[in-house]
Structure formats: C-alpha cells, structure tokens
Amino acid sequence: MPEAKSVDWKKTACVLCGSNCGVLVQLGGMDDREIVRVRGDKAHPSSKGYTCNKALQLNYYQNGRDRLDSPMRRREDGSFERIDWDTAIAEIARRFMAIRDEHGGDKILYYGGGGQGNHLGGGYSPAFRRAIGSRYRGNALAQEKTGLSWVFDRMVGGFYHGDFEHCQTAFLIGKNPWQSNGFPRARVTLRQLSKDPDRKLIVVDPRITETAELADIHLRVKPGRDAWLLSAILGELVQRDLIDHGWLAAHANGHEAVIEVLREIPVADYADFAGIPLGQVEETARILGDTDSLSVLEDLGIEMAPNSTVNSYHCILMFLLTGNFGKAGAVNLPSQLVSIFSTDRISNERDEAGHEIGFKTTPVTGSRIISGLVPCNLLPDEILTDHPGRFRAMLIESANPVHSLADAKRMREAMAALDLCVVIDIAMTETAREADYILPASSQYEKPEMTFFNFEFPQNCAQLRGPLMPPLPGTLSEPEIHARLLEAVDPFDEAELEPLRRAAEDGLDAFAMAFAQAAKDNPKINHYAAYVLYRTLGPSLPKGMAEGAALWGVAQMFAATEGEALARAGYDGPAPVAANKLFQAMLDEQSGLVFSVDEADASFKRNRLPGGMVNLAVPEMLDKLKALTDFEAAETSAEFPMVLAAGERRSYTANTVIRDPAWIKSNNALTLSINPDDAANLGINDGGTARLTTARDTVEVVVEVDKRMQSGHISLPNGFGLSYPNAQGKQVVTGISPNELTAVEDRDDFAYTPWHKFVLARLEAIGA
Ligand SMILES: Nc1nc2c(c(=O)[nH]1)N[C@H]1C(S)=C(S)[C@@H](COP(=O)(O)OP(=O)(O)OC[C@H]3O[C@@H](n4cnc5c(=O)[nH]c(N)nc54)[C@H](O)[C@@H]3O)O[C@H]1N2
Ligand SMILES: Nc1nc2c(c(=O)[nH]1)N[C@H]1C(S)=C(S)[C@@H](COP(=O)(O)OP(=O)(O)OC[C@H]3O[C@@H](n4cnc5c(=O)[nH]c(N)nc54)[C@H](O)[C@@H]3O)O[C@H]1N2
Numbered sequence: 001m002p003e004a005k006s007v008d009w010k011k012t013a014c015v016l017c018g019s020n021c022g023v024l025v026q027l028g029g030m031d032d033r034e035i036v037r038v039r040g041d042k043a044h045p046s047s048k049g050y051t052c053n054k055a056l057q058l059n060y061y062q063n064g065r066d067r068l069d070s071p072m073r074r075r076e077d078g079s080f081e082r083i084d085w086d087t088a089i090a091e092i093a094r095r096f097m098a099i100r101d102e103h104g105g106d107k108i109l110y111y112g113g114g115g116q117g118n119h120l121g122g123g124y125s126p127a128f129r130r131a132i133g134s135r136y137r138g139n140a141l142a143q144e145k146t147g148l149s150w151v152f153d154r155m156v157g158g159f160y161h162g163d164f165e166h167c168q169t170a171f172l173i174g175k176n177p178w179q180s181n182g183f184p185r186a187r188v189t190l191r192q193l194s195k196d197p198d199r200k201l202i203v204v205d206p207r208i209t210e211t212a213e214l215a216d217i218h219l220r221v222k223p224g225r226d227a228w229l230l231s232a233i234l235g236e237l238v239q240r241d242l243i244d245h246g247w248l249a250a251h252a253n254g255h256e257a258v259i260e261v262l263r264e265i266p267v268a269d270y271a272d273f274a275g276i277p278l279g280q281v282e283e284t285a286r287i288l289g290d291t292d293s294l295s296v297l298e299d300l301g302i303e304m305a306p307n308s309t310v311n312s313y314h315c316i317l318m319f320l321l322t323g324n325f326g327k328a329g330a331v332n333l334p335s336q337l338v339s340i341f342s343t344d345r346i347s348n349e350r351d352e353a354g355h356e357i358g359f360k361t362t363p364v365t366g367s368r369i370i371s372g373l374v375p376c377n378l379l380p381d382e383i384l385t386d387h388p389g390r391f392r393a394m395l396i397e398s399a400n401p402v403h404s405l406a407d408a409k410r411m412r413e414a415m416a417a418l419d420l421c422v423v424i425d426i427a428m429t430e431t432a433r434e435a436d437y438i439l440p441a442s443s444q445y446e447k448p449e450m451t452f453f454n455f456e457f458p459q460n461c462a463q464l465r466g467p468l469m470p471p472l473p474g475t476l477s478e479p480e481i482h483a484r485l486l487e488a489v490d491p492f493d494e495a496e497l498e499p500l501r502r503a504a505e506d507g508l509d510a511f512a513m514a515f516a517q518a519a520k521d522n523p524k525i526n527h528y529a530a531y532v533l534y535r536t537l538g539p540s541l542p543k544g545m546a547e548g549a550a551l552w553g554v555a556q557m558f559a560a561t562e563g564e565a566l567a568r569a570g571y572d573g574p575a576p577v578a579a580n581k582l583f584q585a586m587l588d589e590q591s592g593l594v595f596s597v598d599e600a601d602a603s604f605k606r607n608r609l610p611g612g613m614v615n616l617a618v619p620e621m622l623d624k625l626k627a628l629t630d631f632e633a634a635e636t637s638a639e640f641p642m643v644l645a646a647g648e649r650r651s652y653t654a655n656t657v658i659r660d661p662a663w664i665k666s667n668n669a670l671t672l673s674i675n676p677d678d679a680a681n682l683g684i685n686d687g688g689t690a691r692l693t694t695a696r697d698t699v700e701v702v703v704e705v706d707k708r709m710q711s712g713h714i715s716l717p718n719g720f721g722l723s724y725p726n727a728q729g730k731q732v733v734t735g736i737s738p739n740e741l742t743a744v745e746d747r748d749d750f751a752y753t754p755w756h757k758f759v760l761a762r763l764e765a766i767g768a
C-alpha cells in the first residue's frame with residue numbers, strides 16, 4: 001500500500017453497507033487517488049467512531065481494476081467499443097425517444113437508483129424519465145422489503161424501526177447484525193444487549209450466528225418454518241393474556257378479530273412443527289409480555305423465505321399486541337428526509353373476502369405493484385413475451401440485477417431481448433456486460449454523495465459527503481449524466497434558467513424566492529425540479545458540490561412537512577428559512593448532523609392511518625395466518641433433500657460493491673457451510689469440493705464443515721461469482737454466483753419476493 005502523502009484526514013462515509021458509518025480517510029498513491037488509511041469518525045452523529053472490519057478495505061471499491069473510464073457501445077459482433085460522451089448521450093436519447101414514440105414511454109423500465117452508499121444520483125433520474133415517459137420502475141427493495149412495506153402501510157401507516165441501543169428487549173428474526181449491521185454500531189450494541197442482565201436479546205435463526213451466540217434466547221427454527229413459530233408466540237401471548245389491553249383500546253383498531261384467531265392457535269403443535277421446544281416459546285412470550293420496551297427487526301432470513309409477507313405481518317402484530325409502538329426504546333416511525341418506500345394507496349374497493357382490489361399492477365402479468373416497484377422476480381416474464389405491454393427498454397443505474405436477481409440466466413435472456421438497455425455503473429459488471437450502452441459513473445468518493453437509510457428515533461441524522469478527489473477522467477456523476485440526457489430530449493431555453501442562476505449567486509434566501517416564483521410561472525420548472533436545481537443552484541455551491549443541489553429541494557419539502565421536528569433540531573423559522581438553514585448546515589457539517597428531533601408521540605402523528613390509530617386486522621394476512629393450520633410448508637424431496645440459503649452476509653461480503661477478490665482477508669469467505677453430520681453422511685471433508693445441484697444449475701463448491709449449521713441446511717455467501725481481471729488482465733471468476741442457482745418461480749405468492757434463503761438443493765461428494 002502506498003504511504004499517505006498528507007496527514008490530512010478527510011471526512012466521508014463507508015459505503016459497504018447501508019449503515020454508512022462516518023469515517024476519516026487519508027489519501028495517498030498517484031495523485032492522491034488511493035484511500036490508504038481509514039478510521040471511524042467520532043464526530044459522526046450515529047456511528048460515533050464505530051466501524052466494522054470492512055471499512056479498512058474501501059480502496060478496493062475506489063480503485064478496482066475494472067473501473068469504467070469511457071462510454072461504451074455494443075458492436076454488431078457483440079463486443080464493446082469506446083465512444084465519446086457526446087455521441088453516447090445523443091444516441092441514447094434518440095433511441096429512448098424512438099421507443100417512446102413507437103411503443104409508448106411506459107415500455108421503458110428504470111431499475112436501480114442506489115445501492116448501499118449512493119442515493120443522491122438516483123434522485124436526479126425522474127427528470128429524464130419524465131421526458132421520455134417512463135412510468136415503471138424497480139429496484140432491489142422489490143426482492144426483499146415490498147411484503148414488509150405492504151403490511152406496515154396498512155398497520156402502522158409508515159416505515160417503522162426499532163431502537164436497539166435503548167430497548168430492553170430486542171427481537172431479531174432472519175437477521176444477523178453482527179455481520180450485516182442494520183442499526184448503528186451493531187457489534188457494540190449487540191454486546192451491550194448481551195451483557196446487561198436487565199436486557200434480553202432474542203434471535204430467530206436456523207444457524208448459530210455470531211448474533212445468536214450473544215442471545216439470551218436463540219430460537220433455532222427449521223428453515224422456512226418461521227410462520228408457525230411466530231404464530232405460536234403470538235398464540236401464547238394471547239392465550240396467557242400477556243397482551244396490553246389498555247394500550248390496544250387506546251391506540252388500535254381491529255385487534256379483537258386478530259385476538260380471536262390467535263386464541264385458537266395450537267401453540268404446542270406449531271412450536272413442534274417449527275422445530276422449537278415449547279418451553280422456549282413460553283419463555284419468549286413471557287419476556288415479550290413483561291418487557292418495558294421491545295424493538296423488532298426482521299430481515300432476509302424471513303423476507304427471502306416462504307410465507308415472507310405473512311411473517312412481516314406476524315412481526316408487527318408482536319410489537320402491537322404488547323403495546324410496543326410509539327414509545328421510547330420500542331418501535332417508532334422515524335422522520336425521513338427522503339422516503340425510500342412510497343406509500344401505496346390503500347384501496348377501498350374490496351372483494352367478498354375483504355381483500356383489496358383495484359390496486360396498481362404490472363403490464364404483462366397483472367401482478368401487484370407494491371411501493372411503486374415492479375416485483376423483481378417477475379421482470380423476465382414482463383419482458384420475455386410478445387404481449388404488447390411488455391417492457392422493451394431498460395435504464396439501469398447503480399444496480400447489478402443480472403447478478404442480484406433470481407435466475408441469472410433468465411435475466412440475461414431478458415436483457416438480450418430488449419430493444420435497448422443502458423447501464424450506468426462505475427465498473428464492468430455482470431449487468432453492464434449485457435447492455436447496449438454503458439455509461440461510466442464517477443465513484444462515490446469522486447462526487448457528493450448521500451444515503452437515505454437513516455432510520456433513527458427520536459433523533460435522526462444525515463451526512464452529505466463531499467468528493468475526496470476529482471472524478472476519474474472519462475467519468476461523469478449521475479446528476480450530470482441525467483442532465484445531459486434531459487438536455488438532449490427536452491431542453492430549457494437559457495432564458496428560463498438564467499434568472500435562477502443569478503438569484504443563486506445572491507444566496508439561498510434570494511434563490512428560494514426566485515425558485516418559488518419561477519415554479520409558479522413555468523410548470524416545467526417543477527416537472528424537472530432536480531435538473532433545474534442542479535443547473536441553477538449547483539454552480540453557486542462550494543467547489544465540487546453542485547450535485548448536492550437537489551438536497552435543497554429535499555430540505556424544502558422536509559421543512560414544509562416536518563417543521564416541528566426540524567425546529568427542535570435547531571433549524572427553525574418559516575419553512576423556506578428553516579430549510580435553507582438545514583441545507584447550509586448539510587454543506588458545512590461534513591461529519592453529518594441531526595436533522596430532526598421527535599417528541600414521544602411523533603409516531604402516532606406520522607402514522608398515515610385514520611386518526612393515527614394502528615390497525616391489526618389485515619384480511620389478506622389474517623387469511624394466511626389462519627391457513628397455517630394446514631401445516632403446508634415448502635418441503636425438501638428425495639431429489640433435493642437440503643435447503644440452501646443462497647446469499648449469506650459474512651465478514652467479507654458487500655453485495656457486489658467491491659469486485660476485487662483481493663479484499664477478502666478470511667479463509668472461509670467463499671465456502672459452502674454444512675453441518676458435520678451431513679458432511680460425514682455425504683462423505684465430504686472439511687475443505688473438500690462437492691457438487692451442488694438445484695433445479696437451475698450444478699456447480700462445484702468448496703465445503704466448510706460448520707457446527708453452526710443445522711442438519712439439512714447449507715449456506716453460501718452472497719456477492720461472489722464475480723468476473724474480475726487479474727494482474728495480467730485475464731478475467732477470473734471467484735466463488736459462486738448464488739443466482740445461477742435460484743429460480744424466479746420460487747417466490748412469495750403475495751409480494752413475489754424471492755426465496756433466496758430457501759433453495760431446494762442436493763450436495764454430492766465429487767466422484768460419488
Ligand atoms: N457484511 C455485509 N453486510 C451487509 C451486506 C453484505 O453484503 N455484506 N448487505 C446488506 C444488505 S443489502 C442487506 S438486505 C442486509 C441483509 O442482512 P441479513 O438479513 O442479516 O443477512 P443474511 O445473512 O442474508 O440473512 C440473515 C440470516 O437469515 C438466516 N436465515 C436463513 N434462512 C432462514 C429462515 O428460514 N428463517 C430465519 N429466521 N432465518 C433464516 C441466515 O442464517 C442468516 O443468519 O445486509 C446488509 N449488510
Ligand atoms: N441469491 C441472493 N441474491 C441476492 C441477495 C441474497 O441474499 N441472495 N441479496 C439481495 C439484496 S438484499 C440486495 S439489496 C441486492 C443488491 O443488488 P443490487 O442492488 O443489484 O446491487 P449491488 O450488488 O448492491 O451493487 C450495486 C452496483 O452499484 C455499482 N456502483 C457502486 N457505486 C456506484 C456509483 O457511485 N454509481 C453507480 N452508477 N454505480 C455504482 C456497483 O458497481 C454495483 O454494480 O442483491 C440481492 N440478491
């Protein structure tokens with residue numbers, strides 16, 4: 001590693017998971033373009049100096065050998081050629097317009113818009129999308145959190161989050177924060193929960209994870225059987241009368257109907273079916289009923305497994321029945337600068353069963369669109385058809401769907417069938433390889449960046465990060481790319497923008513007035529707001545910060561809707577004034593800042609449901625909950641006797657944000673883990689290779705015998721199987737790409753989220 005030339009520590013954030021811990025970095029190497037030292041930033045309002053092991057490896061993200069440095073166009077023979085930006089923008093704009101004019105802009109699907117550390121660029125995409133009439137969009141949330149979002153919209157009226165730093169009891173299900181984080185300072189927070197005798201940590205996971213090892217109660221569920229376990233716990237809560245009647249009477253609707261159903265749950269049978277001793281269910285219910293404050297966190301272990309949507313329903317029932325919503329240390333609705341979920345209209349039209357009808361659906365398969373997102377597992381079916389409504393073009397930004405979505409082979413087929421596919425990325429990814437055009441983006445350390453994954457309560461914080469270094473030559477930021485695309489399709493007259501640019505030079509207050517007036521006079525200003533801000537306010541911002549301009553609009557919206565929380569954080573005055581104060585502070589406070597401070601009743605006020613009451617009766621989910629009495633679970637078979645969890649988070653995984661395998665500093669990073677008895681029965685040794693087969697593919701894997709695994713359950717890490725050039729420039733694939741093994745049909749029947757954690761599989765010793 002090169003020495004740091006300067007002793008200067010620059011403020012930024014780690015981009016390897018959504019926690020985005022604040023870090024200080026030293027630069028070195030040629031032109032100071034390498035990140036040579038990293039340490040936690042104590043001044044960051046939520047991470048407070050914390051990092052996990054991964055932050056030290058950020059240079060592998062910044063300086064990948066396969067960074068893109070020129071727009072690329074696919075030739076007839078399938079290879080790529082470098083083209084200049086003007087050509088790329090003109091051709092891409094012309095081809096999207098041709099599709100819009102011939103087939104309708106609604107045939108252009110936008111996918112992505114942000115990963116774990118980059119959400120600012122995606123905020124600039126709506127302007128160009130509007131110009132070409134693109135109406136549908138998708139992103140990775142529609143393969144994990146759409147089921148959850150459908151139920152929380154109907155039950156608590158918004159996105160909820162727990163406070164694991166202060167709760168008395170933490171309930172984590174299908175979630176391993178030791179490796180995957182998900183709340184601030186995860187390892188410190190987990191240790192504190194674990195060692196305090198007055199606090200309880202309850203973990204539901206088939207594996208003995210690092211998190212489960214710290215737990216007071218580890219409910220070692222059978223893979224895919226969480227629905228029965230959760231129902232048993234809820235049944236026990238009701239049948240032992242451990243629920244909070246007073247709280248429910250004051251704050252809830254629909255609980256009577258739910259309680260009636262839960263009263264009938266055969267608790268012992270359900271516990272047994274889930275593989276959990278009855279005593280553990282009883283003890284769990286007792287703790288949940290007794291605790292002063294409960295925080296609940298679900299993640300992929302249930303969201304990417306059978307019954308995922310009803311499991312999300314169960315989790316919400318758990319904290320509502322015990323009165324753990326809208327109080328300190330419990331579950332709350334945090335303020336959000338930008339909401340990563342969009343609210344779906346709760347349809348008033350219902351069928352005889354009370355199920356909503358008349359919701360928004362996808363054009364080909366007519367499937368439910370949740371949170372405005374086309375379900376990921378349906379993408380191939382929405383493309384590979386001659387249906388006139390099919391998607392014919394895609395614009396993909398900051399995402400690697402060929403790698404990350406179920407059934408990579410079918411996803412590649414779908415991309416090949418498109419009339420046009422444009423990918424905006426920093427690296428030559430699996431998805432970029434399938435594109436017609438690739439546009440090279442500047443990295444997250446070469447432009448201003450921000451994420452909107454901050455969910456803390458009662459104080460929520462945000463960090464706008466400035467660039468550490470100039471863009472890699474040949475690259476552009478996403479805001480600049482979207483601006484140029486829009487200018488090629490629906491340009492403004494200079495006269496429309498010039499007055500705003502001049503007002504910006506006179507300061508934010510002058511700009512606010514000028515913008516309000518311009519938006520009134522000219523509807524195009526609001527229609528393309530982020531673009532207008534970038535081109536008018538952007539040039540007046542400090543050097544390198546033009547891409548931060550859209551945040552001015554974000555601050556205005558936040559001040560208009562959340563003025564009191566903003567004022568308590570110190571940004572007060574009439575909305576436009578408070579917003580300007582906040583925006584200025586975001587530019588100044590490079591370690592991040594607290595942008596809202598909530599009062600105890602904030603969650604009830606933020607709840608969008610009538611009267612701020614929570615709602616427990618959701619007919620669609622209650623029917624599924626009742627149907628569990630049939631004990632119909634997804635099962636293994638003689639052909640596929642094992643359950644593969646395809647995509648575990650480990651200490652050296654970061655989705656596909658880092659592509660260079662040299663970042664891996666542990667020797668079990670790539671292995672398939674298996675229980676010792678299973679390995680012995682199959683004649684497979686620790687460190688040996690074996691053949692892994694699913695309905696979609698057969699691959700060779702290196703096996704690690706691991707006591708943490710339960711019998712019949714095997715697990716592969718996520719984010720590998722990437723093709724990356726070695727020092728000689730030869731492409732080498734390291735590890736297994738999990739979605740070569742998964743199938744689009746294996747999915748939730750309600751939200752269509754994939755069963756990546758429940759892939760039926762067979763493992764055989766090589767030579768057997
Ligand atoms: N190190 C690292 N951290 C990350 C990421 C990363 O790639 N690497 N990615 C980030 C992203 S995008 C996300 S969404 C989060 C995901 O974070 P997590 O959801 O915590 O990650 P996973 O390891 O995929 O799955 C969590 C757990 O589910 C368990 N599980 C498997 N099957 C079942 C089941 O049937 N029931 C139950 N109850 N549990 C089951 C697994 O054993 C595993 O411990 O992590 C984020 N953080
Ligand atoms: N089998 C299986 N599949 C899974 C999972 C699993 O557990 N099992 N987990 C799923 C989950 S939870 C998630 S969230 C998805 C994640 O999958 P995706 O959202 O598709 O993508 P990521 O792997 O996070 O990678 C983001 C992309 O952004 C690019 N990038 C990085 N920085 C920038 C930038 O500044 N600008 C631009 N334009 N691009 C940038 C990276 O090179 C990369 O190609 O994977 C999912 N897929």
Ligand code: SF4
Pocket residue numbers: 014015016017018019020021050051052053054055181
């Ligand atoms: S990967 Fe680790 S250091 Fe980086 S943001 Fe996540 S928790 Fe923080």
Ligand SMILES: [Mo]
Pocket residue numbers: 140144
């Ligand atoms: Mo994710």
